[in-house]
Amino acid sequence: MLKKLQEGSCSFYASAGKISKELPVFYNPDMKLNRDVSILLLKSIPDKDLRILDLLAGSGIRSARFVKELPASKIKDIVVNDKSSEAVKLIRKNLKLNKVNAKVFNRDANELLIQSSGFDYIDVDPFGSPNPFLDCAAKRLSRKGILAVTATDTSALCGSFILACKRKYWAAPVRNYMMHETGIRILIRKVQLIGAQYDKALEPVFSHSTRHYMRVYFRCAKSKTAVDKMISKHKYLLFCNKCLDISVHPQNRKICCKKSMAWAGPLWTGNLWDRRLILSMLKRLDRDNPALLNLLSTINTESKIGVPYFFSIPLICRNLKKSCPKKEEILKIGKTAQTHFALDGIRSKKDIKKLKKFIQAL
Numbered sequence: 367m368l369k370k371l372q373e374g375s376c377s378f379y380a381s382a383g384k385i386s387k388e389l390p391v392f393y394n395p396d397m398k399l400n401r402d403v404s405i406l407l408l409k410s411i412p413d414k415d416l417r418i419l420d421l422l423a424g425s426g427i428r429s430a431r432f433v434k435e436l437p438a439s440k441i442k443d444i445v446v447n448d449k450s451s452e453a454v455k456l457i458r459k460n461l462k463l464n465k466v467n468a469k470v471f472n473r474d475a476n477e478l479l480i481q482s483s484g485f486d487y488i489d490v491d492p493f494g495s496p497n498p499f500l501d502c503a504a505k506r507l508s509r510k511g512i513l514a515v516t517a518t519d520t521s522a523l524c525g526s527f528i529l530a531c532k533r534k535y536w537a538a539p540v541r542n543y544m545m546h547e548t549g550i551r552i553l554i555r556k557v558q559l560i561g562a563q564y565d566k567a568l569e570p571v572f573s574h575s576t577r578h579y580m581r582v583y584f585r586c587a588k589s590k591t592a593v594d595k596m597i598s599k600h601k602y603l604l605f606c607n608k609c610l611d612i613s614v615h616p617q618n619r620k621i622c623c624k625k626s627m628a629w630a631g632p633l634w635t636g637n638l639w640d641r642r643l644i645l646s647m648l649k650r651l652d653r654d655n656p657a658l659l660n661l662l663s664t665i666n667t668e669s670k671i672g673v674p675y676f677f678s679i680p681l682i683c684r685n686l687k688k689s690c691p692k693k694e695e696i697l698k699i700g701k702t703a704q705t706h707f708a709l710d711g712i713r714s715k716k717d718i719k720k721l722k723k724f725i726q727a728l
């Protein structure tokens with residue numbers, strides 16, 4: 367059974383029924399924001415004539431929206447693929463409904479990638495982990511291309527399943543207030559290590575963690591030196607559960623308050639966002655999209671702070687044995703911003719001692 371829906375500028379058909387992997391053709395309305403960000407990002411980069419690949423397309427809604435919502439000069443070629451023949455039937459129907467021209471394939475993702483001559487934008491939006499597709503995607507990403515990666519296996523990345531995270535992402539997660547940020551940084555390092563094998567430095571230009579998924583956009587630079595520089599930013603984040611200090615360190619052992627600190631990593635400790643891209647996205651943002659506006663405004667302020675961690679207001683207040691002041695009051699300390707990773711978190715250049723002193727006095 368199909369139902370007719372609307373998303374962005376497109377009408378389209380999707381399988382009726384409860385949202386799950388078992389749907390004949392997968393479509394999740396909760397991922398609209400994920401698609402909105404990808405469209406805004408593609409609008410906001412200077413690139414033109416892109417060869418785009420929607421590798422795991424489901425209903426094809428993302429590609430239909432790319433063609434209808436991006437300026438024609440952006441796209442040279444768009445390939446829409448899914449290994450499910452039911453999905454491909456629906457993709458064709460949906461593209462036709464929206465009068466969209468695209469090349470549609472019903473192939474295994476990795477086969478399609480390997481037999482292709484490459485793409486400038488590859489969208490990897492799988493069920494669960496992107497791992498099975500990373501190697502071929504990294505190989506076929508053009509020299510300055512963009513790789514977009516979604517991961518929905520957040521239980522591994524955020525520390526519910528530590529061994530699964532070690533197996534799949536080659537790093538140890540932590541299950542604390544910062545687990546979404548440490549998780550996305552672990553995912554980033556894993557993708558970077560796959561690219562590094564082919565001398566491709568995959569630098570994140572935009573990242574977000576929303577509801578049940580993480581999403582990162584990487585810009586490729588084909589350069590051994592860029593890869594070496596990137597790998598030098600793979601470190602550990604250490605947490606003192608007593609004084610709440612956080613430290614970025616090349617090793618996973620450090621003492622604070624006479625005890626070994628808790629740790630996560632190795633993980634990416636560089637930037638999650640390219641500031642120039644954020645400014646360009648803000649200029650092109652549709653102000654009638656509150657979810658996107660909210661995400662981008664928060665990311666705009668937190669990306670200025672430039673530290674790979676944040677603090678938890680409730681934890682600091684509990685540590686000070688004090689009721690929590692309003693976040694707005696705490697932000698007045700300066701060099702501090704809210705974070706999209708947690709409503710009660712603050713990203714700050716100030717050290718924990720200064721933060722505590724300031725909060726104590728409020």
Ligand SMILES: C[S@@+](CC[C@H](N)C(=O)[O-])C[C@H]1O[C@@H](n2cnc3c(N)ncnc32)[C@H](O)[C@@H]1O
Pocket residue numbers: 391392393394397401421422423424425426427428447448449450453473474475476491492493
């Ligand atoms: C999460 S859904 C994609 C959702 C879609 N990107 C969207 O924005 O609505 C994942 C899709 O990957 C497809 N898929 C899974 N394994 C695949 C493979 N090895 N090759 C090609 N497609 C695959 C599934 O059939 C499913 O439609």
Ligand SMILES: [Zn+2]
Pocket residue numbers: 606607608609610611622623
């Ligand atoms: Zn300490």
